């Protein structure tokens with residue numbers, strides 16, 4: 001275990017190590033003790049509270065009536081945040097800031113990257129207006145590594161396409177209006193019971209649902225800006 005005095009570590013990691021080595025599980029400490037251990041370090045209280053996101057249990061007088069208002073108890077340690085890679089917040093627990101949100105929405109053209117709907121637009125066959133949200137999408141990079149990128153999706157696509165209303169009359173009418181080539185393509189899909197995307201359509205569809213950073217990469221690959 002590294003030393004809590006190692007200034008090369010981040011404050012949250014140092015506080016975790018300080019609790020383990022100086023205070024000890026089950027024991028109490030005061031805010032003054034914490035501030036004396038980390039003189040001049042700003043927001044040391046907040047960095048200690050951040051440990052709760054990693055399973056650390058630190059009680060105040062609110063959770064433990066036996067404590068004075070200036071006391072806290074180090075109940076039990078959580079993840080060893082000082083180990084490489086352990087201090088990364090679990091997906092979903094950290095909020096996406098308003099600025100970042102606006103940026104993602106704007107780069108995604110203010111539409112759901114899965115179905116193309118825009119905010120306030122009504123889903124076909126419903127009276128439900130679309131609301132956009134920011135989703136974390138796992139992207140497999142060309143080198144095989146995985147990254148989480150932010151992408152705009154409507155609430156319905158995020159929930160996985162719930163109860164759509166079918167309209168047979170409309171489908172029959174539209175099918176009757178197809179030209180012979182379209183009719184042939186549709187018949188083939190129905191016979192195969194799956195839509196056979198052309199390579200171009202497949203790439204287009206995949207491209208459209210990529211997060212912005214990844215779309216940029218394909219555009220660059222094609223020599224676009």
Ligand SMILES: [Zn+2]
Nearest residue numbers: 112115154157
């Ligand atoms: Zn959608």
